[in-house]
Amino acid sequence: MASLTPVAVLADEEPAPVDQHELSQMMQSEGAAKAFLWAFDAGDELTEFSFDAARGVGANIGEGRRFTRVPRADLADPSEWASHFPKREGGANATSFIACHNAPIANGAGDVAVNVLVDPAHTGDPTIYLERNTLPLFALGIPQRLAEEISADLYRQRDAAQQVACISGRTSVQLESKGVDYGTLILTRVSKDPCSVETDSSGLSGIDRDLVIKPFGWKGNHATIRAFTRNAAHNELGLQAVELVGDQDGDFDGVVNELTVGDVTALTIYMAALERPVTKIELADLGLIDLSGSERTDILAGEALFAQTGCTSCHTPAMSFREAVFKEPSETPGFFDSSFPDGTDPNNHGLNNVNAITFNLAGDQPNNRIKLLDGSIQHLGAAQQNAEGKPVARWYTDFKRHDMGSDLADPDNPLGLGASMFLTRSLAGVGATGPWLHDGRATTLQEAIMSHAGEASDSTTAYKHLSESEQTKIVAFLKNLTIYKSLEE
Ligand code: HEC
Numbered sequence: 001m002a003s004l005t006p007v008a009v010l011a012d013e014e015p016a017p018v019d020q021h022e023l024s025q026m027m028q029s030e031g032a033a034k035a036f037l038w039a040f041d042a043g044d045e046l047t048e049f050s051f052d053a054a055r056g057v058g059a060n061i062g063e064g065r066r067f068t069r070v071p072r073a074d075l076a077d078p079s080e081w082a083s084h085f086p087k088r089e090g091g092a093n094a095t096s097f098i099a100c101h102n103a104p105i106a107n108g109a110g111d112v113a114v115n116v117l118v119d120p121a122h123t124g125d126p127t128i129y130l131e132r133n134t135l136p137l138f139a140l141g142i143p144q145r146l147a148e149e150i151s152a153d154l155y156r157q158r159d160a161a162q163q164v165a166c167i168s169g170r171t172s173v174q175l176e177s178k179g180v181d182y183g184t185l186i187l188t189r190v191s192k193d194p195c196s197v198e199t200d201s202s203g204l205s206g207i208d209r210d211l212v213i214k215p216f217g218w219k220g221n222h223a224t225i226r227a228f229t230r231n232a233a234h235n236e237l238g239l240q241a242v243e244l245v246g247d248q249d250g251d252f253d254g255v256v257n258e259l260t261v262g263d264v265t266a267l268t269i270y271m272a273a274l275e276r277p278v279t280k281i282e283l284a285d286l287g288l289i290d291l292s293g294s295e296r297t298d299i300l301a302g303e304a305l306f307a308q309t310g311c312t313s314c315h316t317p318a319m320s321f322r323e324a325v326f327k328e329p330s331e332t333p334g335f336f337d338s339s340f341p342d343g344t345d346p347n348n349h350g351l352n353n354v355n356a357i358t359f360n361l362a363g364d365q366p367n368n369r370i371k372l373l374d375g376s377i378q379h380l381g382a383a384q385q386n387a388e389g390k391p392v393a394r395w396y397t398d399f400k401r402h403d404m405g406s407d408l409a410d411p412d413n414p415l416g417l418g419a420s421m422f423l424t425r426s427l428a429g430v431g432a433t434g435p436w437l438h439d440g441r442a443t444t445l446q447e448a449i450m451s452h453a454g455e456a457s458d459s460t461t462a463y464k465h466l467s468e469s470e471q472t473k474i475v476a477f478l479k480n481l482t483i484y485k486s487l488e489e
Contacts, residue, residue, distance in 0.1 A: 043270020206400025
């Protein structure tokens with residue numbers, strides 16, 4: 001049996017900034033596997049490190065402060081909170097990434113104590129600040145890669161319909177990928193030679209008009225780990241990536257180039273390649289935990305009830321990959337920067353397809369290699385395989401936004417995505433990532449389920465009509481979805 005040693009072994013050495021050109025050179029001279037592991041380790045160090053002022057952590061809030069838990073649109077002098085660029089949403093809140101991602105272990109979710117308050121519209125009105133609970137960082141390559149494949153399918157379906165509209169004048173197409181319905185497009189030809197087509201996107205379901213699936217953020221508003229990371233680094237840590245602000249000091253703390261392009265690549269690769277959440281049943285089958293026969297029966301009964309009550313209409317249990325290789329930068333349009341937010345060309349920083357850092361989501365994860373009693377090595381970090389031998393992810397989301405009703409709604413709609421609209425939360429690892437829901441209001445899984453309304457009303461009603469013992473089984477199924485960390489690597 002693998003021994004579990006205490007988890008937080010923190011790096012104490014200052015990580016050197018990662019040079020993207022050097023990373024690319026390593027790809028060429030030492031090969032993809034070496035470059036991947038180097039990026040992964042560098043990302044690991046960056047997530048654990050407590051940055052200091054000399055490295056540019058924090059921001060010039062005003063009133064002599066470097067950090068604030070409360071958005072300060074009132075501090076609006078040149079160089080103060082409200083004058084930073086890009087426009088601040090909140091913070092700076094912390095000096096390290098894992099300060100906020102640590103429950104129940106490093107890279108996990110966060111308690112309500114580390115919730116962040118955001119005021120993207122700079123209203124200065126605390127009654128309409130949005131509150132956000134921390135999400136876990138495990139295996140983020142899985143949702144990004146699935147999103148890439150779904151978008152690629154939707155682009156193909158749209159493009160084919162455009163050809164049809166050019167010939168027939170008008171057509172509609174039902175968009176579908178990996179068993180999920182993404183709504184309809186109606187295409188009407190407006191001129192013949194050359195053909196030009198007008199697209200009515202009002203029938204789309206839960207996704208944006210650009211058909212780019214955005215798996216990150218509670219509202220589903222970021223397509224890539226990279227984009228989410230540089231945004232969070234700026235807002236939560238006051239670390240401004242050079243690809244975000246160029247060589248300017250956008251948060252007026254006297255430091256420029258606070259995160260290099262290579263740093264953001266390393267952080268991206270690290271989170272993409274972290275081990276995936278597991279199940280208790282899986283762990284018991286490997287002899288790593290004890291699970292009684294009745295616990296196992298309850299979990300399986302709960303899984304069936306989870307489907308019967310309609311939970312799976314949003315929390316899609318499994319999706320398979322066509323190609324489980326993650327690449328940074330990605331090759332799928334919508335999932336790489338043709339130019340960085342600061343206007344520069346990624347290629348000039350050494351970030352390009354030729355030297356993309358790649359790894360296989362179905363086998364290359366460095367973490368969670370576990371020595372079993374019989375001496376064999378079990379790799380718990382990788383995506384599983386289905387009956388046809390295809391890599392498959394049990395991520396429990398349809399990657400769509402849904403209206404969750406007025407009780408769960410945000411007090412305001414500064415992003416324009418709808419106050420009550422939320423991305424179907426992945427349930428991978430959900431048993432270990434409480435408190436739950438976007439603001440951490442649910443202290444139990446039962447509360448989280450009971451709070452579902454809006455589009456989830458039918459399912460919630462079905463859940464409420466179950467007997468208490470049936471409800472307990474659904475909760476047992478959710479608790480079965482957990483996180484396991486082996487430090488025996
Ligand atoms: C209409 C789509 C939909 C249906 C149906 C649905 N959910 Fe959800 N679920 C969501 C969304 C969206 C969220 C995130 C809501 C939020 O944070 O405000 C969520 C969040 C959750 C969470 C909290 C996850 C976390 O990490 O905080 C749990 C647990 C959950 N759902 C379980 C269920 C169960 C069990 C059912 C069936 C009884 C169900 N859901 C049915 C869309 C749905």
